[in-house]
Amino acid sequence: MQRQTDAYQEIRDAVRALCAQFPDEYFRKVDEQRAYPADFVDALTKAGWMAALIPQEYGGSGLGLTEASVIMEEINRAGGNSGACHGQMYNMGTLLRHGSKAQKEEFLPKIAAGELRLQSMGVTEPTTGTDTTKIKTTAVRKGDRYVINGQKVWISRIQHSDYMILLARTTPLSEVKKKSEGMSIFLVDLREAIGHGLTVRPILNMVNHETNELFFDNLEIPAENIIGQEGQGFKYILDGLNAERTLIAAECIGDGHWFIDRVSKYVSERVVFGRPIGQNQGVQFPIAEAHIEVEAASLMRWKACELFDAHKPCGAEANMAKYLAAKASWEAANACLQFHGGFGFACEYDVERKFRETRLYQVAPISTNLILSYVAEHVLGLPRSF
Numbered sequence: 001m002q003r004q005t006d007a008y009q010e011i012r013d014a015v016r017a018l019c020a021q022f023p024d025e026y027f028r029k030v031d032e033q034r035a036y037p038a039d040f041v042d043a044l045t046k047a048g049w050m051a052a053l054i055p056q057e058y059g060g061s062g063l064g065l066t067e068a069s070v071i072m073e074e075i076n077r078a079g080g081n082s083g084a085c086h087g088q089m090y091n092m093g094t095l096l097r098h099g100s101k102a103q104k105e106e107f108l109p110k111i112a113a114g115e116l117r118l119q120s121m122g123v124t125e126p127t128t129g130t131d132t133t134k135i136k137t138t139a140v141r142k143g144d145r146y147v148i149n150g151q152k153v154w155i156s157r158i159q160h161s162d163y164m165i166l167l168a169r170t171t172p173l174s175e176v177k178k179k180s181e182g183m184s185i186f187l188v189d190l191r192e193a194i195g196h197g198l199t200v201r202p203i204l205n206m207v208n209h210e211t212n213e214l215f216f217d218n219l220e221i222p223a224e225n226i227i228g229q230e231g232q233g234f235k236y237i238l239d240g241l242n243a244e245r246t247l248i249a250a251e252c253i254g255d256g257h258w259f260i261d262r263v264s265k266y267v268s269e270r271v272v273f274g275r276p277i278g279q280n281q282g283v284q285f286p287i288a289e290a291h292i293e294v295e296a297a298s299l300m301r302w303k304a305c306e307l308f309d310a311h312k313p314c315g316a317e318a319n320m321a322k323y324l325a326a327k328a329s330w331e332a333a334n335a336c337l338q339f340h341g342g343f344g345f346a347c348e349y350d351v352e353r354k355f356r357e358t359r360l361y362q363v364a365p366i367s368t369n370l371i372l373s374y375v376a377e378h379v380l381g382l383p384r385s386f
């Protein structure tokens with residue numbers, strides 16, 4: 001596993017150069033206005049970075065999750081927030097790995113060219129939360145259509161996406177042998193659906209993260225929009241979630257580096273009691289600790305990427321990478337805010353914005369408790385708690 005930080009220097013340099021056109025002020029303003037960084041996402045798309053995982057035969061660059069993770073890491077390391085666009089990376093992967101040839105030929109070239117955006121994935125529901133197999137949204141086959149009814153919550157980037165991947169029950173829970181069976185995933189054309197069976201209600205939240213409640217009332221979608229086999233959707237979505245967790249781990253690693261770089265510079269320059277505050281070990285140690293943890297999390301990220309790219313099981317590694325990276329970036333965020341003193345709270349320093357942004361990853365896309373539970377039960381074989 002010979003992956004040093006500079007093993008992808010060409011990608012890092014190119015993404016950094018693009019991000020340099022969108023400095024702190026840009027993201028600060030977008031945050032203040034609760035706007036979408038459309039120019040930034042367009043620039044990433046035009047430069048081909050959003051199509052990194054799309055094979056060359058479909059117009060993408062055919063890179064792996066490993067390289068995609070470097071792209072996401074660099075965006076966050078530069079002070080941006082990949083949360084505005086990371087959905088396309090892993091959603092596209094679900095289509096690529098489980099979609100039919102016809103679906104791939106229809107959608108992937110358009111996604112690669114930036115003509116279509118597949119930024120949304122609808123899994124979470126208000127009444128079932130993390131207990132995903134209990135979802136109540138149903139898709140019932142009627143001739144050449146599926147009719148969808150139910151509700152989702154926290155579904156991101158709906159207003160900046162043309163399609164969404166939706167998880168719904170196609171066979172009632174009471175009729176399946178295993179609770180993970182009987183769910184299917186669909187491509188929903190949001191442009192057609194909104195106002196014709198799909199209602200969207202934005203949720204104002206702590207982060208500038210465009211996310212929504214969705215209400216499905218007899219939404220009809222073409223039967224051919226199912227991805228893969230009916231009833232197997234949960235399995236497909238898990239594969240996508242492993243990619244999502246690994247990419248978000250990379251974003252947290254980028255955040256962690258950003259916090260450590262910023263705070264290291266600040267504590268070296270800020271003089272209190274006649275010396276730089278960074279000369280005090282009480283200040284140095286939390287920063288050094290956060291750095292150690294970010295570096296360690298990065299190793300687990302490489303491992304998860306390597307397994308995913310080799311089509312090997314990577315649930316444990318993807319979850320552990322996300323756990324370690326989210327924890328490390330949060331500790332780096334805390335140290336950064338703390339040692340900026342009052343200035344950490346001033347928006348113009350960007351620390352409070354990044355602090356809020358990285359905090360999300362303790363809860364979404366999976367909370368740390370649920371990762372611990374996964375590792376306890378599925379890796380260590382401890383008795384199941386639910």
Ligand SMILES: Cc1cc2nc3c(=O)[nH]c(=O)nc-3n(C[C@H](O)[C@H](O)[C@H](O)COP(=O)(O)OP(=O)(O)OC[C@H]3O[C@@H](n4cnc5c(N)ncnc54)[C@H](O)[C@@H]3O)c2cc1C
Nearest residue numbers: 121122123124129130154155156209211364365366367369
């Ligand atoms: C900004 C934002 C964007 C999001 N984007 C999307 C999206 O695009 N698509 C999507 O499908 N979802 C999205 N989500 C949803 C996100 O994945 C969920 O919020 C997350 O998985 C937690 O689920 P929940 O909110 O239902 O919490 P719950 O499941 O209600 O859990 C609440 C708390 O209880 C703890 N808990 C629950 N059960 C246990 C247990 N058995 N043992 C120990 N602790 C437990 C959890 O750790 C958690 O902290 C988003 C969420 C946010 C905040």
